Amino acid sequence: MTTPSFVYTSVPQRVVFGAGSLQHLAREIDLLGARRALVLSTPEQRPQAERVADMLGAHAAGVFDRAVMHVPIETAREAREVAARLGADCAVAIGGGSTTGLGKAIALDSGLPILAIPTTYAGSEMTPIYGITEAGMKKTGKDFKVLPRTVIYDPELSLGLPVGMSVTSGINAIAHAAEGLYAVDSNPIMDLMAQEGIAALGRALPAIRATPKDPDARSDALYGAWLCGTVLGNVGMALHHKLCHTLGGSFNLPHAETHTIVLPHALAYNAEAAPQAMARIAKALGGSTAAQAVYDLARDNGAPVALRDIGMKESDLDLACEHALKNQYPNPRPLERDAIRALLQNAWEGVRP
């Protein structure tokens, strides 16, 4: 196999990884040159946010605990006002993609540096991509101002992530790497990270299901999430992410579950157009085809495999298909209306591809 032409841009970002690495928080805030950190979380993760604020002592400006899915503009405005009023010079986001997303909304407006402490596998902490929802419409964009400057990955903080969320969040991460392997702007470094990330999560998710507090499995999963998130941040996504953004944005379906259900079908759709990528995904997961390996990983670990089971109405599939065909993301196989409609039907029914 010859190496194709590629462009690779590396971005400065500091990653501190390991069990117990939260202990380095004060050092990392100091290295950022910050003195007053606003700690962000969801309401459910307020206790973890308070622990972080306690660790920062006089360097904590306060806790803002109102992060919610998809970053409503009203929440973003409120958080920006609180940050300005408290004189914060940095945001510490502890939680999943929703909390990191709120930090990004603040950074987009103010340039405040973000220190992210991820507790799911969504991967937002490694990307310059932001999403903000206004009047029911989610807009996404890319700006390096929002890329967290420092990320502390401490697997101990994800020990309590419920098994169901761990599995779907892990497959959300696998989706970034899978699409990275057939991205129009892929490169060999991202391919290596993608295959390694998929393999790490493929090992970790069954182990987490068997023993949710297994520290090695949690560490492996977070390592995979880091790699897959890096791929998401560096190369463009395709049909699968377009479908999930459509289903999540227009039909209000839950993010990680939607990724989990749609991915096998998006991979089946692209299989013949991206054979090398499929071979790498299948190899990483130890399956015969990429699509079946992802489907089996989800089904065997108790995740939903049908859109009808997470609130999608069959009568909305035609509309979802129309939305998916608009403002298309680059994809290895051209988008064909009938085949996309069939893909959505299969995902709705939950058939094994």
Ligand SMILES: NC(=O)c1ccc[n+]([C@@H]2O[C@H](COP(=O)([O-])OP(=O)(O)OC[C@H]3O[C@@H](n4cnc5c(N)ncnc54)[C@H](O)[C@@H]3O)[C@@H](O)[C@H]2O)c1
């Ligand atoms: N911009 C990007 O690059 C990017 C990438 C991936 C996802 N996202 C966005 O992130 C959002 C989804 O993020 P998510 O899937 O991480 O879910 P989330 O952040 O919405 O978290 C879901 C729930 O799990 C809780 N939770 C998180 N970690 C926990 C833990 N360790 N223990 C117990 N509960 C925990 C949260 O408090 C929340 O209640 C979506 O809006 C998605 O669009 C953005």
Ligand SMILES: O=C(O)CCC(=O)CC(=O)O
């Ligand atoms: O909602 C965002 O911030 C963008 C989400 C994204 O591109 C990754 C995903 O769908 O998991």
